[in-house]
Amino acid sequence: MRESRLMQLQYATAAAALVLVAVHLLMQGVLVPYSTAISFDRVLAVYKDGVDVSLLEILLIVVVAHGFNGVRIILLELRQTRSWTTWVSRGALIAAAGTIAYGTRTILLAVLGAPS
Numbered sequence: 001m002r003e004s005r006l007m008q009l010q011y012a013t014a015a016a017a018l019v020l021v022a023v024h025l026l027m028q029g030v031l032v033p034y035s036t037a038i039s040f041d042r043v044l045a046v047y048k049d050g051v052d053v054s055l056l057e058i059l060l061i062v063v064v065a066h067g068f069n070g071v072r073i074i075l076l077e078l079r080q081t082r083s084w085t086t087w088v089s090r091g092a093l094i095a096a097a098g099t100i101a102y103g104t105r106t107i108l109l110a111v112l113g114a115p116s
Contacts, residue, residue, distance in 0.1 A: 013066035020059045047110035060103040068096035
């Protein structure tokens with residue numbers, strides 16, 4: 001992917017993350033008292049609601065994409081050889097995919113009722 005497209009992705013994920021984090025905090029810390037929001041039963045109840053769990057999955061993807069693309073950009077500023085760029089880009093993609101997979105696994109375990 002061209003570098004200009006990756007920078008557009010960085011800006012778009014930053015804007016999306018601002019909105020999604022604000023909605024998440026509003027739903028979990030403002031509309032519901034914080035002491036209630038962090039109780040184990042309430043946290044599991046969030047995973048049972050389709051809207052909440054969808055928001056969490058989208059938030060996961062957006063924040064991970066933004067974070068690993070940002071780290072990739074910082075590392076590319078250190079060196080700018082072709083092999084370094086290739087390794088950093090591939091490494092960031094693999095790390096982001098692994099983080100999203102693990103986060104999705106956690107969400108699925110909660111949705112399917114694995115924690116007791």
